[in-house]
Amino acid sequence: MTIGTKFLLARYADCALWLGRYMERAESLARILDVNLHFSRDSRGSQNWRSIVQLNADEERFDKSYDVASYANVVHFYVLDRENPSSIISGIRAAKENARSLRPMISTEMWSHLNVFNNTMSTLTPDDLKPSELSRVCSVIKEECQTHTGITEGTFFRDQSWYFYLIGREIERADQTTRLLDIKYLLLLPPNQQVGSPVDVSQWNSLLRSVAGYHAYRREHPRGMQPKQVAAFLLFNMSFPRSIALSLAQIDGHLHRLRSGYGLRAGSGAMELLDETRAALAGHTPDSVIQYGLHEFSDYLQRQLIAITAAVRQEFCGAPSAPDGR
């Protein structure tokens, strides 16, 4: 059954996708910074801020502007550095600029909230990033992102653009989870580290907390904290909102909706890539994925997500000029 015959301008589809992505990315980054401050110690007991730079594959850009990966430098780089396109302040601004292009499509409440949020970000100073303040600032950012999500859920007209927005959000979620798995797993599990030591357990706690998954994990696994189970939870669990499997399933659902509900013929390439990825995921067990190599598998997932994004944009939106939706 066709539920909508109204067309959507290709450019709007692209902007909606990027709006969803940027907001999800900001929320995720705020959570990672907060968790790293409170819970993350590496095997030598010190906070490892370099790992966050690695997580986002930003080493080159970071090293160009900063000499050491200290707390102050990394936090500034990711919260306030306007020169860094993957900082929260840049991300919120990019979200706002995509929203500006989308203004005819989004609710006044969505626009107004993003506008105020962006203004709030502009008032932050390095003083707000002191260790004593960072947690509060990260909470504000997370809550603003969640407010955005709530306003959007409650007011966004459910036409095609809604589904592109959701696709962008789920792609970013999956991407963030693969990165976290990849880097943290390597970092936390050096070859000769004894698995199950007290430090180790707190590390896995923090990994779960940075995807808001600690309590969810506990519901599935009331006792113990095994690295393999944590990895499996983040990869395969179909109830956890930030698992790879659920995110991919959601993307699949949204693409189906666009094609069957709105009669769009585009998207077959993206669907094919998605099927392939989901099949690869389904073909693994917690044991086999560790055997295969978690790093290699995360890497594969990241490449697939990039290819899926490119296919969605190419097939539905033509060939957009800028790679970041701006």
Next chain:
Amino acid sequence: MTDGTDLLTAYDRQSHWCEMLGGDGAPAEHAFMVRNRIGRLTLSDLVRRAETAERELYNLGITFTVYSERDVIDRILPFDVIPRIISPRDWDVIERGSKQRVTAINMFLHDVYHEGRILKDSVVPAELIYGNAYYREQMRGVAVPHGAYVNVCGVDLVRDHLGQFKVLEDNARTPSGVSYVVENRHMMQRTFPDMMEEIGIRPVSDYGQKLLEAVAEMAPSAVIDPQVVLLSPGVFNSAYFEHVFLAREMGVPLVEGSDLFVEDDRVWMRTTAGKAPVHAIYRRIDDAFLDPQVFNPESLLGVPGIFGAYAKGNVGLANAVGTGCSDDKAVYAYMPRIIRYYLSEDPILDNVDTHICREREGLAYTLANLENLVVKPVGESGGYGIVIGPRASREEIEDIRAKLLADPANFISQPMIDLSVCPTLIDGMIEPRHVDLRPFVVTGQSSWVLPGGLTRVALRRGSLIVNSSQGGGSKDTWVLEA
């Protein structure tokens, strides 16, 4: 609670015509009720509500945008909370007069781009049109549905010390500001519901639908359910908010040049489902940037080939191409004669008295009264080159005298108008400030005037300049029900 003092007691209109109090011997009875309600407010309440309104405008993003090298700066047009109130009788004159003017302008444009009778009859000098930078030879013989060249016209009015409305300027290309008219009303409804209660104010909320109807009427007549779009230069344009506002009110896609393309002299837009036809376009892009194949070849904002589709009648454009030769200062001076020529009627709204210096009597009068006149070069806009006699130095007077003698056809002159004032909240005080009025006339098969229009207010003491770039703000404009 109030201490019994009336907020407006200390207000002094300083001998100007006042929109709230009227003029000498002519009190503005229509504003009586609102005046009393404002009078009963406390100053702190008024100030607090004004601050709320200003903050809301900012948060809602009702802004024009300034782009600097590294920052995107959103500015609001300053909003004054004390409304400007227009009586039904005054509005009747404005409405009829504006429609009459637009009707004449459309007939004039049709004539200019077809037989050119008015030029052959020497009512308007031919070189004024053919030598005009905004005249588009390509429009010659192009059929425009309903002869409606100017679908959206902003008629700038001022009110003199006797309370008479006069036309200062016609805006027949892409007049802006209507979004503020509607948003200012929303703002007043949110912050001053008590002031508006039981006062019959004519609504402004159906502007988008009226505009959509008019633009749809410009589509090829064979199309039953035309697809209308709004074409914007994009987010970098300072009026982008207004484009968004109008697209939403009209319920049509807001497109940029790159969203459209032309194939077989038809216009299409790129959608997620492939190409979709476009039948009529409300364009907020100037002629020069519309089609790089025909006009400015450097333009990246336009749509290559769109003029060809237009000239063949496959797509409607609002406003039509080439309307700019009807709204410049030189042609303005002839507008009363243009109205008489086509309509055999006297103008309902007068021009400001204008002396055409290309004509012998006009030049002689101007030269003899330079100290009392405002002299304007006809080819300039934005206030450049204007000499205000009463405020000019001896040297400036002699300088303009020499220029007038050297090239009289380049000038017009007008008396200095004492613009009306409206009580305005300035730094916690209520003071008189000068205002103008821009009603918007929407024309498809017929014309409709938005009841109200944009009241711009010069916020600087004594200033007559209402432009936002020079310290101007705006007010809600209430046309009262008859």
